[in-house]
Amino acid sequence: AQTVTQSQPEMSVQEAETVTLSCTYDTSESDYYLFWYKQPPSRQMILVIRQEAYKQQNATENRFSVNFQKAAKSFSLKISDSQLGDAAMYFCAYRRPQGAQKLVFGQGTRLTINP
Amino acid sequence: EAQVTQNPRYLITVTGKKLTVTCSQNMNHEYMSWYRQDPGLGLRQIYYSMNVEVTDKGDVPEGYKVSRKEKRNFPLILESPSPNQTSLYFCASSFHRDRDQPQHFGDGTRLSIL
Numbered sequence: 001a002q003t004v005t006q007s008q009p010e011m012s013v014q015e016a017e018t019v020t021l022s023c024t025y026d027t028s029e030s031d032y033y034l035f036w037y038k039q040p041p042s043r044q045m046i047l048v049i050r051q052e053a054y055k056q057q058n059a060t061e062n063r064f065s066v067n068f069q070k071a072a073k074s075f076s077l078k079i080s081d082s083q084l085g086d087a088a089m090y091f092c093a094y095r096r097p098q099g100a101q102k103l104v105f106g107q108g109t110r111l112t113i114n115p
Numbered sequence: 116e117a118q119v120t121q122n123p124r125y126l127i128t129v130t131g132k133k134l135t136v137t138c139s140q141n142m143n144h145e146y147m148s149w150y151r152q153d154p155g156l157g158l159r160q161i162y163y164s165m166n167v168e169v170t171d172k173g174d175v176p177e178g179y180k181v182s183r184k185e186k187r188n189f190p191l192i193l194e195s196p197s198p199n200q201t202s203l204y205f206c207a208s209s210f211h212r213d214r215d216q217p218q219h220f221g222d223g224t225r226l227s228i229l
Contacts, residue, residue: 009155035217045205045220091157101146101209102173103218105157 002027004094006106013082014114020067021077021109023092030054031097034068034075039089039108048090051075079111087113117142121206121221128196129229136191136224138206145211147189148218151175152203161204164189165211196228 004025013019025034036048051059051068058066063080079086092106119140128134140147148163150173160173164183178200180192189208193200203225207218 004157006157043203043223043225045207045223047217050217093158101211101218102148102160102163103150103158103207105150105159107155107157 002029002032002094002096002104004092004104004106006090006092006109008109009107010110010112012112012114013079015082015084017082018078018080019082019111021079021090021092021111023075023077023106025073025075025092025094025104025106027073027094029096033095033097034066035093035095035103036064036066036075036077037091037093037105038086039091040085040087045091049077082113084113084115087111117219119206119208119219119221121204121224123224124222125225127227127229130197131195134193134196134226136193136204136206136226138189138191138221139187140189140206140208140219141187142208142210142219143186144208144219145186146218147183147206147208148173149179149181149189149191150205150207152205152223158205161191193226196226198228200226201228202226 032053034051038046049061067076089108093103122137145166149161150158152158162181164170206221209218
């Protein structure tokens, strides 16, 4: 079974600085999808960024980018120019390409932005 | 507006009193799923449905039931709730064929079982 691990329960960063959230996963499959979700205090699950395993290029979305290391099974999220609105719980998630579309989530990392 | 609607958003109840959390989506999605979120554990799948009348267990199905009589609705039923089912619950949906597209989540239901 696939597993996803986020080893940093909490992180903090100064406003305008850069922070990297770590995620590792375990799978025997070669094709899959990886996601980062943001959960602000409102509890909504908001998609931040996605990565397809067969694409070598790292995904980017404005201030958010990933460092996808397929061989190391690592999928870290970098947030540049951190803003107060980035404060949230962040979840890394894995999804298989075939079969049921279950998302396997990591434990989450709570990010605090210090003004 | 495309959305997944869960009700209620908050519920405090007592052990053994049957309850239903409703989930409805207006995007004609085939796939629907329920997750529960607990501190330190992330989100874990309870049940899922690939289409009408097709449901299956996820990773933590004990104590829950679901049904999929209509494509848009996927209610979560707790026949005899217990305190260990106190949690934050999310319903999600997506098209089955669009594997690179993210699932759409509802706004969550906070359940407290006393």
